[in-house]
Amino acid sequence: MHSKLTDHIKKFIELTEADEQLINSAVVVKTVKKKAFLLQPDHICKELYFVSNGCLRLYFINKKLNEQITQFAIENWWLTDYVSLDSGSPSFYYIQAIENTEVISITKSKLEELFIAVPKLERYFRIVQQRAFAAAQTRIKYIYSMSDEERYWHFNSLFPAFMQRIPQYMLASYLGFTPQFMSKIRAKKG
Amino acid sequence: MHSKLTDHIKKFIELTEADEQLINSAVVVKTVKKKAFLLQPDHICKELYFVSNGCLRLYFINKKLNEQITQFAIENWWLTDYVSLDSGSPSFYYIQAIENTEVISITKSKLEELFIAVPKLERYFRIVQQRAFAAAQTRIKYIYSMSDEERYWHFNSLFPAFMQRIPQYMLASYLGFTPQFMSKIRAKKG
DNA sequence: CTGTTTTATTAATCTTGATTCATTTTTTGA
DNA sequence: TCAAAAAATGAATCAAGATTAATAAAACAG
Numbered sequence: 169m170h171s172k173l174t175d176h177i178k179k180f181i182e183l184t185e186a187d188e189q190l191i192n193s194a195v196v197v198k199t200v201k202k203k204a205f206l207l208q209p210d211h212i213c214k215e216l217y218f219v220s221n222g223c224l225r226l227y228f229i230n231k232k233l234n235e236q237i238t239q240f241a242i243e244n245w246w247l248t249d250y251v252s253l254d255s256g257s258p259s260f261y262y263i264q265a266i267e268n269t270e271v272i273s274i275t276k277s278k279l280e281e282l283f284i285a286v287p288k289l290e291r292y293f294r295i296v297q298q299r300a301f302a303a304a305q306t307r308i309k310y311i312y313s314m315s316d317e318e319r320y321w322h323f324n325s326l327f328p329a330f331m332q333r334i335p336q337y338m339l340a341s342y343l344g345f346t347p348q349f350m351s352k353i354r355a356k357k358g
Numbered sequence: 359m360h361s362k363l364t365d366h367i368k369k370f371i372e373l374t375e376a377d378e379q380l381i382n383s384a385v386v387v388k389t390v391k392k393k394a395f396l397l398q399p400d401h402i403c404k405e406l407y408f409v410s411n412g413c414l415r416l417y418f419i420n421k422k423l424n425e426q427i428t429q430f431a432i433e434n435w436w437l438t439d440y441v442s443l444d445s446g447s448p449s450f451y452y453i454q455a456i457e458n459t460e461v462i463s464i465t466k467s468k469l470e471e472l473f474i475a476v477p478k479l480e481r482y483f484r485i486v487q488q489r490a491f492a493a494a495q496t497r498i499k500y501i502y503s504m505s506d507e508e509r510y511w512h513f514n515s516l517f518p519a520f521m522q523r524i525p526q527y528m529l530a531s532y533l534g535f536t537p538q539f540m541s542k543i544r545a546k547k548g
Numbered sequence: 549c550t551g552t553t554t555t556a557t558t559a560a561t562c563t564t565g566a567t568t569c570a571t572t573t574t575t576t577g578a
Numbered sequence: 579t580c581a582a583a584a585a586a587t588g589a590a591t592c593a594a595g596a597t598t599a600a601t602a603a604a605a606c607a608g
Contacts (some may be wrong), residue, residue, distance in 0.1 A: 230503045238498050250492035260499070290480040291473070299464070299485035302440035304494035308428050309450070311501060312534050313420045316565065335585065344502050349565055351587045467552060506595070539595055541557045 171195075172220035172273045176244050180292045187286050194278045200224075200265040206273075207263035213252035215273050219245050222269025223333060227341070228260045237341040240266075242330070246296060266334055316345045316352050361385075362410035363462045366434050370482045377476050384468045388413075390455040395451035396463075402440035405463050409435050412459025413523060417531070418450045427531040430456075432520065436486060456524055506535045507543050 226239040241247035252259035368398035415427040442449035
């Protein structure tokens with residue numbers, strides 16, 4: 169019994185058939201239509217989402233009442249509001265499907281049970297979290313070492329396929345500038 | 359046999375006396391004089407540092423040849439360049455002591471051995487990494503929802519004691535603006 | 549102590565990217 | 579298939595914070 173999730177886990181640790189069954193019976197597969205929400209502000213985030221198919225965005229509404237995207241998640245990425253999940257405090261975020269999406273969802277409490285039943289999963293999540301933090305370190309470095317225009321071209325060169333997949337205004341939001349400024353940049357070079 | 363590190367670990371998981379001995383014999387205590395370096399660019403980062411006393415900063419030199427600080431670490435915080443550590447690629451960063459500092463240092467390879475000898479340490483590091491990532495999520499939210507001036511006052515209200523501890527120009531660097539702008543802000547209100 | 553380095557301040561000018569508002573193009577759903 | 583909504587573009591003006599340059603104050607080493 170395998171799933172996109174256990175396939176992913178097996179890239180990092182070994183799983184027995186029994187482990188896989190424990191994992192797959194702890195999770196729930198959810199199909200999320202484009203524009204549907206998995207999390208909304210003021211709700212307490214109780215689940216982690218592993219994208220098996222499609223694309224999610226994490227965003228909040230800023231003081232100017234604009235959507236500010238802070239993360240995307242595509243296939244094989246985990247997404248959740250760890251602040252709300254860890255502390256039990258209400259979230260400030262929306263998690264929304266950008267495309268029709270399939271996620272493998274696990275609740276915080278089921279995950280804690282799973283860590284007891286399959287302790288080596290701690291290792292998998294330790295590695296995943298370490299990589300996520302490394303990515304965040306790198307992102308903060310980019311934020312503080314490139315202008316907005318440079319970050320646009322940089323993102324462009326690193327993830328051309330992803331850029332085809334999302335509306336431009338969402339990338340502008342993620343990169344922290346306005347759609348108008350993005351048009352200006354694009355008009356210049358290409 | 360305890361240390362500041364095992365005390366910290368015991369806040370998250372239980373350790374036997376034997377576990378503690380294994381941990382403490384895998385690590386090395388280093389005293390780092392103010393302004394001394396634990397990591398410099400072009401070197402491959404092979405160690406993780408747990409600050410038992412003092413204060414470190416992680417920074418790189420940006421295109422304008424200024425120091426850009428991206429992280430601080432005080433007592434009970436881990437600091438390393440996870441990108442270089444994970445991938446074995448040369449680092450872009452400096453890790454430098456801001457004060458005379460004592461760190462508990464462990465190499466990547468010793469840590470891997472320790473994970474085999476004391477598997478429950480995976481859980482400790484999983485939790486530590488998850489919190490670090492949650493902090494990074496929050497930081498990115500602040501970067502994209504407050505002006506530089508707002509972030510200054512916000513930091514000021516959250517960490518007044520830490521502000522006493524570091525030169526102002528380092529905080530300006532961490533917050534992503536110039537010392538001149540910081541003086542302007544301070545002259546206004548406080 | 550005292551000269552030197554490090555840190556902080558002030559002010560004038562300049563730049564990047566925001567804002568506002570209008571228009572055009574593309575996508576979507578009934 | 580076509581109206582309506584969503585997404586992208588364009589241009590004029592504006593503002594937050596950078597740059598430059600000079601000075602002042604504090605910390606430090608010999």
